[in-house]
Amino acid sequence: MLAGAVxxxxxxxxxxxxxxxxxGTPQRAAEALGWGVTLLASVPMxxxxxLAWRPTPRRLPAALALVIAVLVAIPLWLSAVAVSLEPSSxxxxxxxxxxxxxxxxxxxxxxxxxxxxxxxxxWAVLVPVALAWWGCLAQWxxxxxxxxxxxxxxxxxxxxxxxxxxxxGAAVGAAILLGAGLALAMRRRAGLRRVGxxxxxxxxxxxxxxxxxxxxxxLAWLSARFEWLAALGVSGIGWAPAWLALLGYSLLPxxxxxxxxxxxxxxxxxxxxxxxxxxxxxxxxxxxxxLALPVVLEGVRITTVQAIGLxxxxxxxxxxxxxxxxxxxxxQAAMDLVLLGALPIIALALIADxxxxxxxxxxxxxxxx
Amino acid sequence: MIELFGVTKHFGExxxxxxxxxxxxxxxxxxxxGTSGCGKSTTLRMINRLIEHTAGEIHLDGQPVRTFDEVTLxxxxxYVIQNTGLFPHWTVARNIGLVPRLLKWPRxxxxxxxxxxxxxxxxxxxxxxxxxxxxxxxxxxxxxxxxRALAADPEILLMDEPFGALDPITRExxxxxxxxxxxxxxxxxxxxxHDMDEALRLADRLVVMRQGRIVQQGAPVxxxxxxxDEFVASLLGGDTRGLKEAALTRVRDRMLPLGPRLLAHERxxxxxxxxxxxxxxxxxxxxxxxVVDDEDIPIGELSLRxxxxxxx
Numbered sequence: 001m002l003a004g005a006v007x008x009x010x011x012x013x014x015x016x017x018x019x020x021x022x023x024g025t026p027q028r029a030a031e032a033l034g035w036g037v038t039l040l041a042s043v044p045m046x047x048x049x050x051l052a053w054r055p056t057p058r059r060l061p062a063a064l065a066l067v068i069a070v071l072v073a074i075p076l077w078l079s080a081v082a083v084s085l086e087p088s089s090x091x092x093x094x095x096x097x098x099x100x101x102x103x104x105x106x107x108x109x110x111x112x113x114x115x116x117x118x119x120x121x122x123w124a125v126l127v128p129v130a131l132a133w134w135g136c137l138a139q140w141x142x143x144x145x146x147x148x149x150x151x152x153x154x155x156x157x158x159x160x161x162x163x164x165x166x167x168x169g170a171a172v173g174a175a176i177l178l179g180a181g182l183a184l185a186m187r188r189r190a191g192l193r194r195v196g197x198x199x200x201x202x203x204x205x206x207x208x209x210x211x212x213x214x215x216x217x218x219l220a221w222l223s224a225r226f227e228w229l230a231a232l233g234v235s236g237i238g239w240a241p242a243w244l245a246l247l248g249y250s251l252l253p254x255x256x257x258x259x260x261x262x263x264x265x266x267x268x269x270x271x272x273x274x275x276x277x278x279x280x281x282x283x284x285x286x287x288x289x290x291l292a293l294p295v296v297l298e299g300v301r302i303t304t305v306q307a308i309g310l311x312x313x314x315x316x317x318x319x320x321x322x323x324x325x326x327x328x329x330x331x332q333a334a335m336d337l338v339l340l341g342a343l344p345i346i347a348l349a350l351i352a353d354x355x356x357x358x359x360x361x362x363x364x365x366x367x368x369x
Numbered sequence: 370m371i372e373l374f375g376v377t378k379h380f381g382e383x384x385x386x387x388x389x390x391x392x393x394x395x396x397x398x399x400x401x402x403g404t405s406g407c408g409k410s411t412t413l414r415m416i417n418r419l420i421e422h423t424a425g426e427i428h429l430d431g432q433p434v435r436t437f438d439e440v441t442l443x444x445x446x447x448y449v450i451q452n453t454g455l456f457p458h459w460t461v462a463r464n465i466g467l468v469p470r471l472l473k474w475p476r477x478x479x480x481x482x483x484x485x486x487x488x489x490x491x492x493x494x495x496x497x498x499x500x501x502x503x504x505x506x507x508x509x510x511x512x513x514x515x516x517r518a519l520a521a522d523p524e525i526l527l528m529d530e531p532f533g534a535l536d537p538i539t540r541e542x543x544x545x546x547x548x549x550x551x552x553x554x555x556x557x558x559x560x561x562x563h564d565m566d567e568a569l570r571l572a573d574r575l576v577v578m579r580q581g582r583i584v585q586q587g588a589p590v591x592x593x594x595x596x597x598d599e600f601v602a603s604l605l606g607g608d609t610r611g612l613k614e615a616a617l618t619r620v621r622d623r624m625l626p627l628g629p630r631l632l633a634h635e636r637x638x639x640x641x642x643x644x645x646x647x648x649x650x651x652x653x654x655x656x657x658x659x660v661v662d663d664e665d666i667p668i669g670e671l672s673l674r675x676x677x678x679x680x681x
Contacts, residue, residue: 266452266454266457268450268451268452268453268454269454269455269456269457271419271450271454272448272450272453272454272455272514273454273456274419274443275414275417275419275443275448275450275454275527276443276444276448276467276468276471276517277440277441277442277443277444277445277446277468277471278440278467278471279440282471287456290458291456291457291458
């Protein structure tokens, strides 16, 4: 937190530009709203640093409250800057704010672990922060460059959101089905196991862009050859190669997890299930599968997070999704546009991760029926 | 009744069980004992066809096990293994009700049966029914394992080192409980163990195995008195066999009615094993004990001479 406070006082907090083309001029926090507010704002950060110096059970909740206060204060502070600006100017978020955000989130994670907060409670803590951002964006933060970029293309934003979700969903869904089939087949045949893992490992080592490129030619040829494929929208670029590549990358973690999960069920449990007179089918459906499910879901989680990231790269071959903004932004040297693509990708990955971890934990508790 | 006729099992080149013949009468508790890898577990698991035998015949009540459908067969036979094999994702009640549910008993009857068994094994329904196996102690978990095996009231119970992973005190408590259960239920039980004390305590018939063959079988006392060879003798405890036998004999069998002499100060229960009486004599440095009944009333006396069984 000390580092956060130092950054806050020294690094530029915002950059202000009269319009999109002109490079913004960086401003420190003190320059933007004066020293009084700046120092006042740094008090909670320093306080957290002091509290964390000798953590006691009573100090930790206080620290938690202060960190949340800092996180809530950031959008409010930005709003305060924004209202003082000319209506047409653009407000960029500067390195000081990023630093404070980063340090605060780190502190939050650390505090959650120290206080052993349950998952739902951890999320509840973030609610006021989310509310503050949402409220400020709606009310005062129109000049925020990021928001400007969003407003300029809100339709595209939702389209990208959908494309991203559908692509990830389709790839992970297919990987689950295909992966389960492969894992089951591999359990039966040792030979298939060696060959299968060999191929999947090889797929995993191909760089993603190279794989997209490799798929370009054969798919273009196929779509030219078969009309029904072309009618489906299959071509050398677009969703088809992206989906195939994502599927390829998703298969290894999926197959490996399903295979290991099914294989690692306590043999004593399987033995007694058979000894009690359960049929093969009953042993699999009532014992092996439910016991393997948490590890399988772990695989789904890893695969999903990985696929969300890879889908960003798939934008290069016209598959759409948030990656489009990132590459557009890079092309136009518009950092805020890059952020408009990157931040939702990060958020999406974090949310998917959290949801699937929660589900895994729930199943681990013995809550399966 | 279980009968084995020249049963052999090969695993590839290796002969795990080599032509054994054995007859376990209805209501008998037969213990297979031997060092690791002697084929005792394999023999047990051939009975419920978790392992198929290579040659010979295994009969249940006169019918070859091969003629049964294996799933139906296993539902008729209770099975208990060392690490309980309880399903960790099911509650205690659900674990116990497994076989009745497989047999499609009506729900109400399954519930009643589970309740009955939990009472039988000293697991209060209110406290344990909804617990998961990992919340149980080793002894409790194994009780649940036994309850599960008894659930569909099978004639036959196969137990593969069921108490092997328990601490000595819990193990002894469960051994006594098993004897108590058996006195009431009269199941035909095949019990595998490598612990000779456990085998001697539980067995009606003791079967000593070595390298896939039966070396000797008979009542525990018979084996103690006349071990077939050096191996059986050493397995039975070598020179400490006397103590093992003393553990199998009750004070009741050796005591004399109260004589004219003054009562000895130290007392021993009439149903205690001779080994306990001997231990009391050693401990208190006396050669005479007063034998008392359940209500602590003197009913006889036991001298060291009587205890060791000398003729005079």
